[in-house]
Amino acid sequence: MNRxxxxxxxxxxxxxxxxxxxxxIVIIIGAVFAPVIAPYxxxxxxxxxxxxxxxxxxxxxxxxxxxxxxxxxxxxARYSLSVGVISVLFGIIAGSTFGIxxxxxxxxxxxxxxxxxxxxxxxxxxxxxxxxxxxIGVGLWNVVFAVGLASIPHFARIIRSAALxxxxxxYIEAGINLGFGNLRIMFGHILPNIxxxxxxxxxxxxxxxxxxxxxxxxxxxxxxxxxxxxxxxxSSGREYMRYAPWTxxxxxxxxxxxxxxxxxxxDRLSQALDARQSINRGxx
Amino acid sequence: MLSIKNLxxxxxxxxxxxSRSNSTVKAVQNVSFDIKKNKVLGLVGESGSGKSTxxxxxxxxxxxxxxxxxFDNEEITQYNKRKMINVRKKLQMIFQxxxxxxxxxxxxxxxxxxxxxxxxxxxxxxxxDYLIKIIKDVGxxxxxxxxxxxxxxxxxxxxxxxxxxxxxxxxxxxADEPVSALDVSIQAQVLNLLEQxxxxxxxxxxFISHDLSVIEYFCDSVAVMYLGxxxxxxxxxxxxxxxxxxxxKALLSAVPKVKSKNRxxxxxxxxxxSPINPPSGCVFRTxxxxxxxDCKEGNIEMGLIEVSPGHWVDQCCVNCG
Amino acid sequence: xxxxxxVKDLNTYFKSDYGSIKALENISFYIKEGEVLALVGESGSGKTVxxxxIMGLLPPNGFIEKGKIALLTKNNTQINxxxxxxxxxxxxxxxxxxxxxxxxMTCLNPTMTVGSQIIEVIINHKNIxxxxxKKEMIELLKLVExxxxxxxxxxxxxxxxxxxxxxxxISIALxxxxxxxxADEPTTALDVxxxxxxxxxxxxxxxxxxxxxxxxxxxxxxxxxxxxxxxIIVMYAGNIVEExxxxxxxxxxxxxxxxxxxxxxxxxxxxxxxxxQPIPGNVPNMNNLPSGCNFNPxxxxxxxxxxxxxxxxxxxxxxxxxxxxxxxQLI
Numbered sequence: 001m002n003r004x005x006x007x008x009x010x011x012x013x014x015x016x017x018x019x020x021x022x023x024x025i026v027i028i029i030g031a032v033f034a035p036v037i038a039p040y041x042x043x044x045x046x047x048x049x050x051x052x053x054x055x056x057x058x059x060x061x062x063x064x065x066x067x068x069x070x071x072x073x074x075x076x077a078r079y080s081l082s083v084g085v086i087s088v089l090f091g092i093i094a095g096s097t098f099g100i101x102x103x104x105x106x107x108x109x110x111x112x113x114x115x116x117x118x119x120x121x122x123x124x125x126x127x128x129x130x131x132x133x134x135x136i137g138v139g140l141w142n143v144v145f146a147v148g149l150a151s152i153p154h155f156a157r158i159i160r161s162a163a164l165x166x167x168x169x170x171y172i173e174a175g176i177n178l179g180f181g182n183l184r185i186m187f188g189h190i191l192p193n194i195x196x197x198x199x200x201x202x203x204x205x206x207x208x209x210x211x212x213x214x215x216x217x218x219x220x221x222x223x224x225x226x227x228x229x230x231x232x233x234x235s236s237g238r239e240y241m242r243y244a245p246w247t248x249x250x251x252x253x254x255x256x257x258x259x260x261x262x263x264x265x266x267d268r269l270s271q272a273l274d275a276r277q278s279i280n281r282g283x284x
Numbered sequence: 285m286l287s288i289k290n291l292x293x294x295x296x297x298x299x300x301x302x303s304r305s306n307s308t309v310k311a312v313q314n315v316s317f318d319i320k321k322n323k324v325l326g327l328v329g330e331s332g333s334g335k336s337t338x339x340x341x342x343x344x345x346x347x348x349x350x351x352x353x354x355f356d357n358e359e360i361t362q363y364n365k366r367k368m369i370n371v372r373k374k375l376q377m378i379f380q381x382x383x384x385x386x387x388x389x390x391x392x393x394x395x396x397x398x399x400x401x402x403x404x405x406x407x408x409x410x411x412x413d414y415l416i417k418i419i420k421d422v423g424x425x426x427x428x429x430x431x432x433x434x435x436x437x438x439x440x441x442x443x444x445x446x447x448x449x450x451x452x453x454x455x456x457x458x459a460d461e462p463v464s465a466l467d468v469s470i471q472a473q474v475l476n477l478l479e480q481x482x483x484x485x486x487x488x489x490x491f492i493s494h495d496l497s498v499i500e501y502f503c504d505s506v507a508v509m510y511l512g513x514x515x516x517x518x519x520x521x522x523x524x525x526x527x528x529x530x531x532x533k534a535l536l537s538a539v540p541k542v543k544s545k546n547r548x549x550x551x552x553x554x555x556x557x558s559p560i561n562p563p564s565g566c567v568f569r570t571x572x573x574x575x576x577x578d579c580k581e582g583n584i585e586m587g588l589i590e591v592s593p594g595h596w597v598d599q600c601c602v603n604c605g
Numbered sequence: 606x607x608x609x610x611x612v613k614d615l616n617t618y619f620k621s622d623y624g625s626i627k628a629l630e631n632i633s634f635y636i637k638e639g640e641v642l643a644l645v646g647e648s649g650s651g652k653t654v655x656x657x658x659i660m661g662l663l664p665p666n667g668f669i670e671k672g673k674i675a676l677l678t679k680n681n682t683q684i685n686x687x688x689x690x691x692x693x694x695x696x697x698x699x700x701x702x703x704x705x706x707x708x709x710m711t712c713l714n715p716t717m718t719v720g721s722q723i724i725e726v727i728i729n730h731k732n733i734x735x736x737x738x739k740k741e742m743i744e745l746l747k748l749v750e751x752x753x754x755x756x757x758x759x760x761x762x763x764x765x766x767x768x769x770x771x772x773x774x775i776s777i778a779l780x781x782x783x784x785x786x787x788a789d790e791p792t793t794a795l796d797v798x799x800x801x802x803x804x805x806x807x808x809x810x811x812x813x814x815x816x817x818x819x820x821x822x823x824x825x826x827x828x829x830x831x832x833x834x835x836x837i838i839v840m841y842a843g844n845i846v847e848e849x850x851x852x853x854x855x856x857x858x859x860x861x862x863x864x865x866x867x868x869x870x871x872x873x874x875x876x877x878x879x880x881x882q883p884i885p886g887n888v889p890n891m892n893n894l895p896s897g898c899n900f901n902p903x904x905x906x907x908x909x910x911x912x913x914x915x916x917x918x919x920x921x922x923x924x925x926x927x928x929x930x931x932x933x934q935l936i
Contacts, residue, residue, distance in 0.1 A: 179403060180399075193389055437888075467647035468869050470647075472869035473884075475871070476880070479880065497875070500871065543873070553802070555769065
């Protein structure tokens with residue numbers, strides 16, 4: 001049995017990853033096939049009585065504008081997932097480049113770079129995002145940029161230490177020995193070897209990114225109405241909580257379940273990759 | 285082919301943005317020797333001797349603090365990275381740890397072909413046949429090329445490491461403890477292989493090891509290192525049959541042998557001093573079993589003296605006799 | 606005189622993703638009182654697994670299928686280690702049997718002074734006061750030739766050199782005057798001159814210990830075996846392949862693997878002015894053993910019968926055993 005099969009086996013047999021995986025697949029299918037699954041367009045107002053409770057025709061009820069909550073949730077999956085992913089991608093790419101570069105060059109550059117990271121850490125990431133939004137203005141994509149930016153120090157720090165460890169390995173020395181250029185070593189040798197760690201922290205942070213963006217949207221700084229982002233939906237549903245709780249419950253529920261699934265998967269992924277490291281070293 | 289004059293390498297102890305370090309790790313101190321073509325020099329020593337650091341400094345993986353390095357009649361001491369690229373084709377290294385010296389994410393073909401591509405040594409279509417020849421030369425079969433490092437045992441990985449060193453057709457190889465991490469029977473296989481390639485590829489070598497038997501078997505001449513200094517250097521037979529320095533004598537008698545011979549066991553007491561603060565004068569004086577008064581006081585500076593043709597001993601022990 | 610340790614038909618397995626893998630097969634040997642037995646083998650031979658099985662220190666996925674390990678305790682009774690509860694095992698560990706490992710840095714607690722670690726072992730097993738234990742600890746440090754023992758005992762492991770730490774490990778092992786010490790590659794991580802110091806110390810201790818402590822010395826270095834051991838057992842792929850007195854085995858090895866090992870030594874080839882003739886091939890994977898004798902694919906004496914049937918460990922003389930059909934050719 002080769003090692004990939006072993007890892008897959010361990011991964012799937014675990015209850016946490018199974019549940020998380022199934023749910024996430026459902027959400028992704030929902031997001032991709034939204035036009036097919038959702039009975040109504042997310043923006044279609046007055047499709048039925050406003051604020052009507054969940055029923056057969058409106059699975060999650062309708063909101064104040066008569067829009068089908070279920071359809072908005074399904075389309076909302078597109079927003080919440082993609083913005084999370086994009087923001088994390090932005091943070092990872094910027095953080096990796098920075099972290100690997102200062103780790104590789106070392107010396108004064110590393111010291112200065114680490115101090116910069118520490119300074120950025122001084123701001124709670126949420127406040128940092130608020131600051132950025134204050135500067136560049138509100139809007140869903142602005143918030144994505146802000147959350148991504150705020151996540152850079154976190155990624156950079158972890159990737160820097162991972163890169164430092166890899167840098168010490170003899171095969172990097174061998175590469176220098178063979179006359180490889182700096183860029184080739186940094187991104188052709190160091191980067192592929194810290195890839196597992198990058199994937200793990202990316203998935204673990206994905207949940208946090210989705211929540212941050214949803215929170216900023218909740219505050220009105222992110223997605224602007226009528227965009228069906230779940231955080232924004234939570235916010236607009238607040239007013240009607242007493243007599244039409246479904247307008248809040250479902251966005252909240254799906255946010256919670258999505259983030260939980262992402263976290264579970266990220267956790268399992270890191271354990272599975274740990275296993276791969278130990279198999280790699282020849283000890284099972 | 286290789287000539288080193290007064291080479292020293294020191295590492296600063298504190299690294300800070302603004303602080304200046306006063307103390308340094310004196311890893312290599314004032315080392316000089318010449319190596320002729322097709323000869324093998326052994327560097328032997330214990331921890332703190334500086335043998336590995338010396339190897340890396342010669343390769344310019346570390347920058348020398350003082351001294352000069354001449355390779356193939358070129359002085360490479362001050363060469364920057366760009367100038368070294370041409371030199372690196374001729375000067376290669378084999379590393380100690382077979383488990384960490386190969387990139388785990390690349391298969392063997394990529395690992396071996398990358399240097400060829402970087403140096404543009406040949407066309408892509410010729411690479412495969414060339415690598416097949418090399419991988420067979422190190423005793424592995426053709427399908428190894430498509431595999432990854434974790435699929436091989438320690439001994440096999442070391443063979444791949446040797447193959448990687450051969451890919452650029454070097455003339456000089458520094459082998460840093462190439463067999464120390466291997467079991468006895470695999471060690472024998474790899475030593476055998478190193479002998480073969482030394483002959484078939486016409487190599488000049490530096491062989492670094494702490495294992496005296498391996499050095500005695502493989503090398504033409506030996507330099508014994510202690511705390512960054514060479515304390516004795518001689519052709520292999522001379523050194524092992526007629527050691528002159530107290531440290532060499534102690535080192536030789538300390539090696540447990542299967543076919544035991546009658547010998548006086550010299551047990552030197554104490555631990556190896558720290559290279560940050562080595563003893564003044566002769567660095568071995570704190571543990572020497574029979575120092576003279578001058579030795580103990582640290583009055584005698586270190587320096588090699590030729591006591592018989594090709595046999596150099598540090599002057600502290602020459603005086604003791 | 607009874608034997609300090611008698612191992613009979615020990616079979617140890619490991620559970621893994623590939624199923625259960627047999628690591629030790631029918632291992633049987635004995636150690637006499639006061640003798641040093643060397644257990645020699647390369648990676649994958651099973652020598653460390655043997656020591657862990659004896660001490661009851663196998664990892665969670667290891668289990669002993671069958672066998673008997675009879676230890677002669679300090680009050681002169683023989684007990685089967687495999688039948689002991691964990692509580693009873695703890696009483697024996699450190700007291701009747703103790704172990705010295707290869708890497709002392711990871712086996713000493715970095716947050717306790719070395720003195721207190723020794724005292725801890727003494728107090729754990731002996732019913733004496735703290736000050737009496739402290740006196741014993743200083744005596745132990747003197748016994749292992751640590752200079753300025755009072756000063757040294759207040760230091761932490763990281764302040765000591767590798768050789769010193771290993772001496773501390775030995776003193777911890779000796780603290781309760783055990784009947785058996787298992788030393789697993791204790792000098793492998795040390796420099797040659799420090800190793801010489803330690804081997805010298807072990808020889809002195811062996812000759813002077815009143816309690817007739819036996820030592821099971823595990824190593825892959827044949828030179829050390831020659832220096833310090835009385836008898837030797839050679840292991841290959843989970844089996845014992847040769848057994849005998851050290852001088853006998855080195856003068857006339859009776860198993861092709863042992864011969865191969867000796868001939869792989871650079872020392873051997875320098876003396877005989879030959880090129881090294883290594884043993885071809887690799888140690889087999891324990892879940893993919895060859896049929897017949899485990900060693901046959903690499904053996905220069907191999908015959909067809911070797912590939913079909915596995916030889917038993919045959920008793921050749923009072924002290925010698927060999928697991929080879931062809932041993933007669935080597936006599």
